[in-house]
Amino acid sequence: MGELQRLEKLYEGKAKRVYKTNIEKQFIVEYKDDATAFNGEKKGTISNKGLINNEMSAHLFKILADAGIENHFIELLNEREMLVKSVEIIPIEVMIRNVVAGSLAKRLGLDEGTELSKTVIEFAYKSDELGDPMINDYHIDALNLATKEQLDTIKSLSIKINEVLEKYFLEKDLRLIDYKLEFGLFENRVILADEISPDTCRLWDVNTNEKLDKDRFRRDLGNVEESYIEVLRRLKA
Numbered sequence: 001m002g003e004l005q006r007l008e009k010l011y012e013g014k015a016k017r018v019y020k021t022n023i024e025k026q027f028i029v030e031y032k033d034d035a036t037a038f039n040g041e042k043k044g045t046i047s048n049k050g051l052i053n054n055e056m057s058a059h060l061f062k063i064l065a066d067a068g069i070e071n072h073f074i075e076l077l078n079e080r081e082m083l084v085k086s087v088e089i090i091p092i093e094v095m096i097r098n099v100v101a102g103s104l105a106k107r108l109g110l111d112e113g114t115e116l117s118k119t120v121i122e123f124a125y126k127s128d129e130l131g132d133p134m135i136n137d138y139h140i141d142a143l144n145l146a147t148k149e150q151l152d153t154i155k156s157l158s159i160k161i162n163e164v165l166e167k168y169f170l171e172k173d174l175r176l177i178d179y180k181l182e183f184g185l186f187e188n189r190v191i192l193a194d195e196i197s198p199d200t201c202r203l204w205d206v207n208t209n210e211k212l213d214k215d216r217f218r219r220d221l222g223n224v225e226e227s228y229i230e231v232l233r234r235l236k237a
């Protein structure tokens with residue numbers, strides 16, 4: 001098979017680039033320091049974010065694999081790159097909420113931090129141009145974004161992932177408030193893909209409720225890089 005080679009860029013998003021490789025069914029994901037919020041209206045960079053999110057995602061993907069949840073992670077290649085399975089991303093963002101925050105707080109007029117009696121799963125259509133509009137099961141079915149079986153799998157995997165991650169973060173003194181997942185198809189199976197990092201999760205300190213995630217960038221709270229580093233430090237401790 002020979003040495004791994006990074007070939008042409010297949011995709012560039014706001015936070016990552018995806019490259020083809022010389023190996024069948026394997027891609028390289030490169031994590032960037034670029035940060036955007038509010039559908040790209042707010043732009044910036046968070047120093048070392050790419051390194052932190054690459055390492056943190058790898059760490060969490062391993063935890064999930066150990067818990068029997070297949071995901072696209074294969075191995076870390078270097079500080080900014082990981083080798084992944086060549087999934088075809090399903091164009092649905094899956095939001096998982098344990099505590100009210102962000103857009104849900106606004107939409108329903110609830111205080112951030114209000115506990116939800118059950119986990120809430122929401123879907124958005126993955127489209128930068130449209131600002132990831134919210135959709136439901138009927139849109140997903142009517143627009144053929146996923147089959148009914150695939151959507152059922154996405155829901156059951158999301159609940160399993162949430163059980164593992166919520167417990168794991170709590171052991172690290174972090175409350176997993178809400179987060180976004182993306183799934184993809186690999187050899188006809190639905191598997192977890194994308195990233196899991198403070199860019200995609202709301203994480204609050206269990207004692208002080210201090211925000212240790214991208215809301216520090218979105219809301220100009222300062223200490224953005226420091227908070228990302230603190231989350232990584234706790235996960236690795």
Ligand code: 5GP
Pocket residue numbers: 093095101102103104132178179180199200201202214
């Ligand atoms: P909200 O709907 O409150 O804006 O977001 C809910 C959760 O999903 C938050 O943890 C947020 O970080 C994550 N999330 C939702 N949409 C996106 C997105 O387009 N990009 C990223 N990085 N995270 C998202």
